[in-house]
Amino acid sequence: MDSQFxxxxxxxxxxxxxxxxxxxxxxxxxxxxIYLFENLVLILTFIASVFILYNKLANFPDSKIVSEVQxxxxxxxxxxxxxxxxxxxMIDNITAMMLFVVALISMLVHLYSIAYMKGDERYNRYFxxxxxxxxxxxxxxxxxxxxxxxxxxxxxxxxxxxLIGFWFEKKSAADACKKAxxxxxxxxxxMFAGILILFFTYRTFSFDEIFNSISSGILPFNSTFWLSxxxxxxxxxxxxxxxxxxxxxxxxDAMEGPxxxxxxxxxxxxxxxxxxxxxxxxxxxxxxxMLFIAVIGMISxxxxxxxxxxxxxxxxxxxxxxxSQLGYMIMxxxxxxxxxxxxxxVTHAFFKAALFLGSGSVIxxxxxxxxxxxxxxxxxxxxxxxxxxxxxxLAIAGIPLTSGFLSKDGILASSxxxxxxxGHWLFPITGFLVALLTxxxxxxxxxxxxxxxxxxxxxxxxxHESPFVMVMPLVVLATLSIFVWYTPNxxxxxxxxxxxxxxxxxxxxxxVDTRFDFMKPDSEGTSEIKEHIxxxxxxxxxMHHAHYPAMFISLFVALSGILLAFIFYHWKKVNxxxxxxxxxxxxxxxxxxxxxxxxxxxTFVNGTILLSKALGWFDLKVIDGIVNSAAAVTKSLAxxxxxxxxxxxxxxxxxxxxxxxxxxxxxxxxxTGKVQTYIVLVIFSIVILLFIFR
Amino acid sequence: xxxxxxxHFLVISTLLFSxxxxxxxxxxxxxxxxxxxxxxxxxxxxxFIAFSRxxxxxxxxxxxxxxxxxxxxxEAAIALAIVLNIYKNLSTVNVDEVxxxxx
Numbered sequence: 001m002d003s004q005f006x007x008x009x010x011x012x013x014x015x016x017x018x019x020x021x022x023x024x025x026x027x028x029x030x031x032x033x034i035y036l037f038e039n040l041v042l043i044l045t046f047i048a049s050v051f052i053l054y055n056k057l058a059n060f061p062d063s064k065i066v067s068e069v070q071x072x073x074x075x076x077x078x079x080x081x082x083x084x085x086x087x088x089x090m091i092d093n094i095t096a097m098m099l100f101v102v103a104l105i106s107m108l109v110h111l112y113s114i115a116y117m118k119g120d121e122r123y124n125r126y127f128x129x130x131x132x133x134x135x136x137x138x139x140x141x142x143x144x145x146x147x148x149x150x151x152x153x154x155x156x157x158x159x160x161x162x163l164i165g166f167w168f169e170k171k172s173a174a175d176a177c178k179k180a181x182x183x184x185x186x187x188x189x190x191m192f193a194g195i196l197i198l199f200f201t202y203r204t205f206s207f208d209e210i211f212n213s214i215s216s217g218i219l220p221f222n223s224t225f226w227l228s229x230x231x232x233x234x235x236x237x238x239x240x241x242x243x244x245x246x247x248x249x250x251x252x253d254a255m256e257g258p259x260x261x262x263x264x265x266x267x268x269x270x271x272x273x274x275x276x277x278x279x280x281x282x283x284x285x286x287x288x289x290m291l292f293i294a295v296i297g298m299i300s301x302x303x304x305x306x307x308x309x310x311x312x313x314x315x316x317x318x319x320x321x322x323x324s325q326l327g328y329m330i331m332x333x334x335x336x337x338x339x340x341x342x343x344x345x346v347t348h349a350f351f352k353a354a355l356f357l358g359s360g361s362v363i364x365x366x367x368x369x370x371x372x373x374x375x376x377x378x379x380x381x382x383x384x385x386x387x388x389x390x391x392x393x394l395a396i397a398g399i400p401l402t403s404g405f406l407s408k409d410g411i412l413a414s415s416x417x418x419x420x421x422x423g424h425w426l427f428p429i430t431g432f433l434v435a436l437l438t439x440x441x442x443x444x445x446x447x448x449x450x451x452x453x454x455x456x457x458x459x460x461x462x463x464h465e466s467p468f469v470m471v472m473p474l475v476v477l478a479t480l481s482i483f484v485w486y487t488p489n490x491x492x493x494x495x496x497x498x499x500x501x502x503x504x505x506x507x508x509x510x511x512v513d514t515r516f517d518f519m520k521p522d523s524e525g526t527s528e529i530k531e532h533i534x535x536x537x538x539x540x541x542x543m544h545h546a547h548y549p550a551m552f553i554s555l556f557v558a559l560s561g562i563l564l565a566f567i568f569y570h571w572k573k574v575n576x577x578x579x580x581x582x583x584x585x586x587x588x589x590x591x592x593x594x595x596x597x598x599x600x601x602x603t604f605v606n607g608t609i610l611l612s613k614a615l616g617w618f619d620l621k622v623i624d625g626i627v628n629s630a631a632a633v634t635k636s637l638a639x640x641x642x643x644x645x646x647x648x649x650x651x652x653x654x655x656x657x658x659x660x661x662x663x664x665x666x667x668x669x670x671x672t673g674k675v676q677t678y679i680v681l682v683i684f685s686i687v688i689l690l691f692i693f694r
Numbered sequence: 695x696x697x698x699x700x701x702h703f704l705v706i707s708t709l710l711f712s713x714x715x716x717x718x719x720x721x722x723x724x725x726x727x728x729x730x731x732x733x734x735x736x737x738x739x740x741x742f743i744a745f746s747r748x749x750x751x752x753x754x755x756x757x758x759x760x761x762x763x764x765x766x767x768x769e770a771a772i773a774l775a776i777v778l779n780i781y782k783n784l785s786t787v788n789v790d791e792v793x794x795x796x797x
Contacts, residue, residue: 673796675789676719676727683715 006055007067010089013048013099014138016041017106021131028124038127039114042107042134049096049103056096057502065091066144066208080203088206090144093502094342098141098276101346102269105353106134108473109264112357115470116260116364126166126258133159133265140273145205146195146234149277153191153237156270157184163265164257176253183250187240191277194233197226211283214509224286224514231289234281235296242274242326245300249596251323255315259360262315267322267356268349275329275345282338282506286514291424294334298430301327303594305437309444310591313370314359317445321396322352324434328411335427336519336539337414338506339499344407346498347481351395351404354477358389361470362449365463369456372445377454381463384471386450388478393446395481397439398558403481405554406493408435413550417542421518428550432557439561447569491551518542703744710737724777724787728770735766 020041027034056065068088075082110130117126136159139152165177199205201220202213220226238244243251254266265271278285278293285293301324308320325348332341363370365382379386395404412435415427454460465471487496494500512520518539567573580587589595670681710733717730739759746755781787 671796673793675792675795680719 003060003063003065004067006052006060006065006091007089009048009052009055010091010099010142013045013052013103014089014135014142016045016048017131017134017138021128021135024124024128024131028128032124035114035124035127038124038131039107039110041131042103042110045134045138046103046107049099052091053096053100056091056093061093061501062504065089068144068206080200083203085147086145086206087148088144089142090207091142093504094279095141097342097346097502099138101349102134102137102141105264105268105349105477106130106137108353108476109260109357111469112263112360112473113258113260115467116360117258122166126163129159129162129166130261130264133163133270137269137273140276144207146198146207146210146281147205149280150188150191150195150237153241153273153277154188156265156273157181157188157241160184160254160265160270163261164254166257166261170256172253173256176250176256180250180254183247184240187236187238187247190233190236190239192237194230194236197230197233207280207283211507211509214284214511217511219511224511227284227510227514228286228288228292231281231285232292235278235289235293238274238277238330239296240274241277242271242330243300243323244274244296244327244330245303246596248300248304248323249600252316252319252593255313255319259315259356259363262319263353263356263360266319268353271322271326272329272345272349275326275333275341278330278333279338279342279506282333283509286510287516287519288514290334290336290516292334294331294418294424294427297327297329297331297334298427299327300324301331301434302430305434305441306590307593308441309437310587312373314362314372314375314445314449315356315370317372317441318352318355318359321355321438321442324438325352325396328408328431328434331427331431332411332414335415335418336516337411337418339503340407340410340414342503343486343493343498344411347395347403347407347486350477350480351392351402354388354392354474354481355396357470357474357477358385358392361385361466361474364466364470366456366459367462369459372448374456374459375449375454376452377450377460378463379450381460382450382465384465385474388474389450390446391478392481393442397442397562398435398554399562400555401483401490403483403486405490406483406486406496409551409554410493410499412554413543413546416546416550417539420542420546421538422516432553435554436557436561439558440565443562443565444569447565451570492547700744700748703740703748707737707740707744710734710740722788722790724780724789724792725774727789728773728777731773732766732770735762735769738762 020038024034024038066088068086071085071087073082073084074080077083110127113126113130117123120126133156136152136155140149140156143149143152161177161181164180165173167173168177195205197220198210201218202210204210204213214227220230240247251266251271255262257266304320304323304327308317308324311317311320325344329341329344329348332338332344361382362375362378362385365378365385366375369375391402395402398405398408412428412431415431419425419428483490486498487493489495508515508519518536520536568576568579592598670677714730714733714735714737717733718727719730721727721730739762742755742759742762745751746753746759749755777787780792784792786792
């Protein structure tokens with residue numbers, strides 16, 4: 001088993017979904033059952049990704065497999081000199097795990113969609129779009145340079161756009177896909193600027209080469225400030241794609257797409273691409289950039305959690321919880337908890353996909369009713385959906401024995417340790433508060449949807465458990481939300497194989513004086529590789545101390561959140577309606593999503609419209625005025641020249657012609673054609689000449 | 695008895711020339727026009743001979759007169775041929791009607 005074989009397999013993983021996309025799209029209208037081919041392709045992709053995961057972890061656990069080919073090279077360009085751009089694939093443990101997550105969830109969503117989308121008029125096209133999404137997502141995961149990542153980044157944006165607007169007959173869906181696309185562009189501009197700075201400085205796109213150059217002391221514009229700026233700019237891409245504050249507004253609207261799409265793209269994989277990007281560029285983040293990232297993550301975890309408390313659309317609640325959990329991951333990266341961030345990405349992908357597919361199962365059973373106020377009592381009708389939903393909710397709430405507890409606890413402990421070392425106590429406080437809110441709104445959702453009495457009896461009577469292909473993915477994903485897959489000890493993941501063996505510790509390449517204190521190497525002059533591995537012993541100590549407090553606090557807030565949900569909605573000890581009446585302003589503030597959409601409508605949308613109106617006025621009055629006056633000047637000039645031509649030039653020409661004609665007529669009289677006349681004239685002339693030349 | 699001098703010859707010659715010119719200009723018939731031409735030629739001949747007789751030019755005048763007679767014969771032949779051709783083509787010898795040159 002050599003590494004080249006792994007590279008070849010990864011090419012299969014990358015290009016099989018593309019093949020599925022092309023075939024399904026081209027034959028979709030002719031062959032009704034072509035979607036089976038797309039499903040088969042995804043099963044093969046999944047098998048190949050399992051193969052890669054197994055071989056990478058078993059045979060090359062510590063090495064990074066890189067393979068690159070020349071794409072194009074330019075000689076003697078201005079400014080840059082010789083450029084050579086390479087395409088390449090890099091497989092490390094994180095790549096292998098992410099590939100597995102993407103392929104697994106994509107396969108399960110494909111199978112699930114067979115039943116969920118049955119009867120849709122664009123059935124095959126739907127599967128084709130899923131295929132191109134899987135292709136581009138795998139591209140993001142596998143690439144070894146940031147240029148290719150940017151290309152695939154835009155491709156997932158495109159497939160997200162296509163799938164959100166899949167039911168484009170609905171105006172809300174058409175608007176939502178436009179909104180998602182445009183909001184993502186805003187973030188991508190920052191990312192593009194970051195890429196340009198990197199290329200301008202290092203003449204390469206490859207992550208490894210950039211990191212090596214930073215390690216050898218080359219900085220953008222020779223200043224650590226610009227290194228921080230570059231990190232923040234690249235992070236802007238993640239703000240857009242991972243729906244972080246202030247660009248989070250597109251994700252809830254993206255729920256207009258089919259529910260399996262929300263599970264795959266807008267919960268498990270594509271929105272995690274932002275986190276994946278930050279993981280990839282972690283080596284060049286300075287302390288300032290990391291603090292910025294942590295603050296953005298903290299805000300993005302808190303605001304959506306408060307909004308999710310009051311939403312009544314089952315998918316909207318899950319969408320806000322997704323933003324909140326992504327905020328957790330981003331905050332974890334900001335406070336240096338690189339391993340826990342990726343761990344949470346993986347566990348969140350599984351349980352959030354399970355939640356979304358579960359909500360899809362409910363929506364399917366309720367004949368596309370999404371409002372939880374019309375649900376209730378579904379527990380007995382749909383036991384499998386109910387239990388998988390409960391397990392996933394326990395995982396997201398962070399209850400022991402679930403995967404979510406392990407990763408979330410790790411993040412909270414890291415933020416606590418970070419606060420202990422740097423004094424930023426807001427991060428752990430917000431973290432625990434969000435954990436409380438998460439547990440509360442998830443169980444509010446479960447109780448209103450599955451417990452109690454049915455509100456809409458007609459729909460309740462027709463509700464039924466979903467078919468096998470829809471339930472099977474739920475069971476698989478819920479099973480993956482149990483701790484046993486990650487660690488033998490359900491209370492501490494540190495000794496588990498995922499954290500201790502699979503997820504490598506990150507390498508930092510930034511200059512030592514730009515890092516957080518706890519990320520500086522302990523003693524100077526140690527070996528080269530130790531220089532880059534972050535976390536000093538003080539951090540290890542802090543983490544050790546933070547472990548038990550974090551675990552107990554998070555367990556306490558999660559349980560109290562669940563308890564509050566039961567008190568409010570199950571036992572109805574507190575009348576929720578009178579409570580909302582008492583805190584009416586807060587309630588409406590949350591229900592209206594903190595008025596972000598209205599704010600952006602007033603400022604950016606209206607601003608853009610005003611700007612375009614001003615530009616339109618400028619075009620209409622100034623530009624058109626210049627053009628029109630130029631036209632008028634030309635016209636009058638042309639009129640003048642035309643008249644000059646007509647009167648003077650034509651007059652001269654006509655006069656010549658007229659004179660010629662006149663003289664012609666005159667002399668014509670003389671030309672009688674009679675010889676005798678001519679003779680008379682000759683003689684007459686001779687007589688005259690004789691008189692003259694006498 | 696008045697002796698015949700140069701002047702008498704010149705007068706005769708001038709009268710003959712004038713009659714020839716008159717014939718050329720006024721006659722309708724092409725043959726008459728040709729006759730006018732002959733008259734003019736002969737008036738020139740009289741001039742040549744008169745000057746040859748009364749001037750000191752030797753016999754050159756008489757020689758030229760001989761040439762002119764020969765030339766007149768040839769000219770008459772050619773001119774009559776032209777007139778015949780005109781008659782063949784236009785069925786007339788009236789010079790007034792022969793005005794194709796105008797077109």
